[in-house]
Amino acid sequence: MPIAPETLLDKKYEAGFVTEIESDRAPKGLSEDIVRLISAKKDEPEWLLAQRLKAYKHWLDMPEPRWAKVSFPPIDYQDAYYYAAPKTATKPKSLDEVDPKLLETYKKLGIPLREQEMLAGVAVDAVFDSVSVATTFREKLADAGVIFCSISEAVRKYPELVQKYLGSVVPYTDNKHACLNAAVFTDGTFVYIPEGVRCPMELSTYFRINEAKTGQFERTLIVAEKGSYVSYLEGCTAPMRDENQLHAAVVELIAMEDAEIKYSTVQNWYPGDENGKGGIYNFVTKRGICKGARSKISWTQVETGSAITWKYPSCILQGDDSVGEFYSVALTNNYQQADTGTKMIHIGKNTKSRIISKGISAGHSNNTYRGLVRISGRAENARNFTQCDSLLIGHECGAHTVPYIENKNMSAMLEHEASTSKIGEDQLFYCRQRGIGEEGAVALIVNGFCREVLQQMPMEFAVEAQKLVAISLEGAVG
Amino acid sequence: MTMLKIENLHAEVGGREVLKGINLTVKAGEVHAVMGPNGSGKSTLSYVLAGRPGYEVTKGKVTFLGQDLLALAPEGRAAAGMFLAFQYPVEIPGVSTTMFLKTALNAVRKARGEKEFSPVDFLKLQKEKMAQLGMDAEMLKRGVNVGFSGGEKKRNEALQMAMLAPKLAILDETDSGLDIDALKVVAEGVNALRSKDRAFLVITHYQRLLKHIKPDIVHVLADGKIRKTGGPELALELEDKGYAEYTGDAALRAGDKSI
Numbered sequence: 001m002p003i004a005p006e007t008l009l010d011k012k013y014e015a016g017f018v019t020e021i022e023s024d025r026a027p028k029g030l031s032e033d034i035v036r037l038i039s040a041k042k043d044e045p046e047w048l049l050a051q052r053l054k055a056y057k058h059w060l061d062m063p064e065p066r067w068a069k070v071s072f073p074p075i076d077y078q079d080a081y082y083y084a085a086p087k088t089a090t091k092p093k094s095l096d097e098v099d100p101k102l103l104e105t106y107k108k109l110g111i112p113l114r115e116q117e118m119l120a121g122v123a124v125d126a127v128f129d130s131v132s133v134a135t136t137f138r139e140k141l142a143d144a145g146v147i148f149c150s151i152s153e154a155v156r157k158y159p160e161l162v163q164k165y166l167g168s169v170v171p172y173t174d175n176k177h178a179c180l181n182a183a184v185f186t187d188g189t190f191v192y193i194p195e196g197v198r199c200p201m202e203l204s205t206y207f208r209i210n211e212a213k214t215g216q217f218e219r220t221l222i223v224a225e226k227g228s229y230v231s232y233l234e235g236c237t238a239p240m241r242d243e244n245q246l247h248a249a250v251v252e253l254i255a256m257e258d259a260e261i262k263y264s265t266v267q268n269w270y271p272g273d274e275n276g277k278g279g280i281y282n283f284v285t286k287r288g289i290c291k292g293a294r295s296k297i298s299w300t301q302v303e304t305g306s307a308i309t310w311k312y313p314s315c316i317l318q319g320d321d322s323v324g325e326f327y328s329v330a331l332t333n334n335y336q337q338a339d340t341g342t343k344m345i346h347i348g349k350n351t352k353s354r355i356i357s358k359g360i361s362a363g364h365s366n367n368t369y370r371g372l373v374r375i376s377g378r379a380e381n382a383r384n385f386t387q388c389d390s391l392l393i394g395h396e397c398g399a400h401t402v403p404y405i406e407n408k409n410m411s412a413m414l415e416h417e418a419s420t421s422k423i424g425e426d427q428l429f430y431c432r433q434r435g436i437g438e439e440g441a442v443a444l445i446v447n448g449f450c451r452e453v454l455q456q457m458p459m460e461f462a463v464e465a466q467k468l469v470a471i472s473l474e475g476a477v478g
Numbered sequence: 479m480t481m482l483k484i485e486n487l488h489a490e491v492g493g494r495e496v497l498k499g500i501n502l503t504v505k506a507g508e509v510h511a512v513m514g515p516n517g518s519g520k521s522t523l524s525y526v527l528a529g530r531p532g533y534e535v536t537k538g539k540v541t542f543l544g545q546d547l548l549a550l551a552p553e554g555r556a557a558a559g560m561f562l563a564f565q566y567p568v569e570i571p572g573v574s575t576t577m578f579l580k581t582a583l584n585a586v587r588k589a590r591g592e593k594e595f596s597p598v599d600f601l602k603l604q605k606e607k608m609a610q611l612g613m614d615a616e617m618l619k620r621g622v623n624v625g626f627s628g629g630e631k632k633r634n635e636a637l638q639m640a641m642l643a644p645k646l647a648i649l650d651e652t653d654s655g656l657d658i659d660a661l662k663v664v665a666e667g668v669n670a671l672r673s674k675d676r677a678f679l680v681i682t683h684y685q686r687l688l689k690h691i692k693p694d695i696v697h698v699l700a701d702g703k704i705r706k707t708g709g710p711e712l713a714l715e716l717e718d719k720g721y722a723e724y725t726g727d728a729a730l731r732a733g734d735k736s737i
C-alpha cells in the first residue's frame with residue numbers, strides 16, 4: 001500500500017537530548033531583583049542595569065501582541081528561570097578548557113568545533129544556555145579588525161559601541177517580547193566589522209536551550225561600518241521537553257554606507273510532539289537598518305522547529321539606493337504554528353526590497369505568511385517584489401498569506417505573486433519509478449520547492465539546511 | 479531467458495476494469511511493440527507494471543526476473559531494473575534534472591547494494607549520455623521537465639533511461655511529440671541499449687518508430703486484452719487497415735489470441 005504523504009512528515013527530533021551538567025540558576029520567576037541579579041552576575045556597568053530596569057518596568061504594563069494567527073494559553077512568566085549558566089563555564093580561553101560534555105553536545109548537533117576550526121574556516125561562537133563557552137577563530141578575525149564575541153564580553157570591552165547601538169533598531173518599547181528581552185537578556189553575540197573590511201569567514205553561532213524551564217533571551221547586535229561585508233549564520237536546537245519554553249530573542253543589524261549584512265538562520269527548536277505537547281515558543285524580534293546609502297541587508301531563514309514561531313525579520317531602508325531582502329522557508333507539521341514574514345520599510349529614494357517566502361504545511365499545522373511593505377512619501381522610485389508560495393501536505397493543515405501594503409508614493413512599483421499547491425501524486429510516482437523511495441521523493445520535491453531560498457544560504461549551510469528539511473520530513477516508513 | 483511474464487492480468491482504475499486478462503511473455507534480448515487504439519489500456523498496462531498507486535490489480539500474476547513483481551513497491555521495481563518512459567513526463571519545479579538523476583541513480587545503486595557514484599563519475603556518465611542524445615547541458619540545470627517542449631521532455635526520458643540502464647524499459651509513446659531528427663536520435667539511443675540481457679516494451683501508434691527500432695514481436699491491445707500477436711509485418715498491416723477488426727463485436731468474437 002502506498003503511504004499517504006502526510007505520514008511521512010512524522011518528525012524524529014534528532015537534537016532531543018539533555019546534557020547532564022550542573023548549572024548555576026537564579027531563582028524561579030521574574031522581578032526587579034532578578035533583573036538586578038542578572039546584571040550583577042554579568043558585572044555590568046550602571047547604564048546597562050538602568051536600561052534593563054526601565055525595560056522591565058515598561059514590560060509590566062505592556063500588552064502581548066495578539067494579532068498573529070497563533071493561539072496558546074497565557075504564558076506564566078513567574079514559572080520560568082531567567083538565568084542559567086553551566087557551572088564549569090568560567091571563561092575558557094581555548095577549547096581545551098571547555099567541559100568535554102558540552103563539546104559532546106555540540107558534536108551530537110553536528111557541529112564538531114575542532115573539526116570546524118581545522119577544516120571549514122568557520123568561526124563558531126557557541127552559546128550554551130546563557131553563557132558563551134567557546135569561541136574559535138577569534139585571532140584571525142582580530143587580525144582583520146573584526147570583533148566577534150559574546151555580548152557580555154562586548155559590554156565589558158567595547159562599552160561605547162554597545163551603548164551606542166544596543167536598542168537603536170529595536171527599542172525596548174517595540175513589543176512585549178522584545179521588551180522582556182531588553183530586561184533579562186543573558187547572552188548573545190556582538191559583531192563589529194570596521195570600515196572597508198570584508199569579514200574573512202562566515203560567522204556562525206549555535207544557540208541551544210538546555211536547562212529545563214529556562215527561557216533564552218539572547219541578544220545579537222551586528223554593526224557593519226562603511227563599505228564592509230559580513231555573512232552570519234545562527235542555528236538553533238533545543239532538547240525535547242513536555243513544557244513549553246519561551247524564547248524571546250532580539251537581533252539588531254546596522255549597515256552603514258555601502259555595507260552589506262547577510263544574516264542566515266536555521267531554526268530547529270523542539271517543535272513539540274505529534275499531539276502538540278511541548279515545544280518552544282519562538283517569539284523573536286529581528287530588525288535591520290540600512291542606514292547608509294547603497295547598503296544592503298539580506299535575511300534568509302529556514303524555520304522547521306518550534307511549537308509557535310512569531311517572527312518578522314525586517315529591514316528599514318533608510319539610505320538611498322539601499323536594498324532589503326527576505327528569503328524564508330517555514331515548514332510546519334503536527335500542531336506547529338508559524339506566523340512569520342517580514343516588514344520592508346522604504347524611506348530612502350530608489351530603495352529596493354525582495355521577499356521570497358516558501359511555506360510548507362503538513363499535519364494539523366498552521367502556516368501564515370504575514371508581510372508589510374511600506375513606502376514612505378519621500379521614497380521616490382521604491383521597488384518591491386513579493387512572492388509567497390505555499391505547499392500543502394495532507395488535508396488538515398492550513399496555509400495563509402496576509403500581505404499588507406502601505407504606499408504613500410505614487411512612483412513606487414510593487415509586485416506581488418502568490419501560489420498554493422500540493423505535492424502531486426504524479427510527482428511522487430515519477431520519482432519512485434526512478435528508484436527514489438517515498439521519503440526521499442517528498443524531501444526532493446520539497447527541497448525543489450524551497451530552492452530559491454536555499455540557494456541564498458552560504459554554501460556549507462545550504463547543504464545543512466537541505467538535510468534539515470529532509471530530516472524534518474523523515475517519517476515512520478518501514 | 480524469460481524476463482517478464484504477465485498472466486491473466488486484470489486491473490481497475492477509478493473503479494473501472496481497464497485491463498481484462500493480459501497475457502504476455504517477454505524474453506531477454508527481445509523488443510516487443512504494443513499498439514492499439516486510444517483508451518485501450520496501453521498506458522494502464524505500463525502503470526500497473528510500474529506499480530502506480532491507484533491502479534489496482536484484481537486478478538493475475540506478473541513475474542519479473544523470477545520475482546513476484548506485484549509485491550514490490552514502485553522504487554523496488556526500479557531497483558530490480560524496470561524503467562518506464564512516461565507518455566506524459568512530470569514536472570518537478572526547483573529540482574534540476576542533474577540533481578534528480580543523481581538522486582535516482584544513487585538510490586537504485588544503494589538498493590542493489592552497489593557503491594554510490596562519486597560526483598565526478600556521475601557527471602562524466604551524464605555528459606556522455608547527453609552528448610549521445612544531442613542534449614544541451616543548460617537544460618539539465620532547469621527544473622525537471624519545467625518549461626521543456628514536448629520533444630525535450632521525451633528526450634529527457636530517453637536520457638534517464640540511458641543513465642539508469644534498466645533491464646526492461648517500457649516506452650509509452652516516447653515517439654509522440656518528437657520531430658523526425660529527434661525520433662532518430664532517440665531510436666538510436668534505444669538501439670544502443672539493445673543487448674541480449676535487456677528487453678523493451680515499446681508502446682506506439684506509429685509504424686515510423688518501428689522503422690528505427692525493429693521489434694521482434696508486435697501485439698495489438700484493444701479493450702483491455704491482447705487481441706493479436708505477430709511479427710513486424712503486423713505493424714504495417716495495422717497502419718494500413720486500422721483497428722476496426724479489433725474493436726467492437728469482431729474483437730469479442732476473435733477472443734484471446736495472445737501467446
Ligand SMILES: Nc1ncnc2c1ncn2[C@@H]1O[C@H](COP(=O)(O)OP(=O)(O)OP(=O)(O)O)[C@@H](O)[C@H]1O
Binds near residue numbers: 494514517523565
Ligand atoms: N483514473 C482513471 N479513472 C477512470 N478511468 C481511467 C482512469 N485512468 C484511465 N482511465 C481509462 O482507462 C482507459 C485506458 O486508458 P489508457 O491511458 O491506458 O489508454 P491508452 O491505451 O494508453 O490510450 P492512448 O493511446 O490515448 O494513450 C481509458 O478509457 C481511460 O479513460
Ligand SMILES: [Mg+2]
Binds near residue numbers: 650
Ligand atoms: Mg497512453
